[in-house]
Amino acid sequence: MTPEDEVREVMARYCWHVDHQQFPQWLALFAPDCAWGARGARLFEGSEAMAKLAAGLAKKAATGEPQRHFAANLLVEVDGDRATLRSYVAVIRISTGQAVTVGEYEVTLVKLDGRWKIQRMLFDAAAATTPAGSV
Numbered sequence: 001m002t003p004e005d006e007v008r009e010v011m012a013r014y015c016w017h018v019d020h021q022q023f024p025q026w027l028a029l030f031a032p033d034c035a036w037g038a039r040g041a042r043l044f045e046g047s048e049a050m051a052k053l054a055a056g057l058a059k060k061a062a063t064g065e066p067q068r069h070f071a072a073n074l075l076v077e078v079d080g081d082r083a084t085l086r087s088y089v090a091v092i093r094i095s096t097g098q099a100v101t102v103g104e105y106e107v108t109l110v111k112l113d114g115r116w117k118i119q120r121m122l123f124d125a126a127a128a129t130t131p132a133g134s135v
Helices: 003-019 023-027 046-063
Strands: 030-038 043-045 067-079 082-093 099-112 115-128
Touching (some): 003 023, 003 067, 003 082, 003 099, 003 115, 023 046, 043 046
Parallel strands (some): 030 115
Antiparallel strands (some): 082 099, 099 115
8 A cells, every 4th residue: 555545544544433433443543642623613632632522522423413424535745754635524414415514624644653643633614514623
């Protein structure tokens, strides 16, 4: 697999794990010094903050309608042990097929111990019917 394919695989796993409430696996995709944020929402920085985010997402998933993340047009640039990924994303409510969030991800990844990890992930919603912090 090329480094670009490995980075795309991280994004696929990100979507799969969050959609299937596999939060330990989802958290394992992030570097220890990670940050996740959405325009107009709180920035979660570091492993402890990300664990709190995952707990909130798990609570929301337990009471909300199932959704699926679709990332498209993944643009990947690799420079040694660093990479950037930009993509469009749509979050679809399964019961209606309605897009509840549409936007863009900008992701910085680092290679640690031979595996790509998300160091910084920013979401910019183009349109949303759910709050910006919905991942």
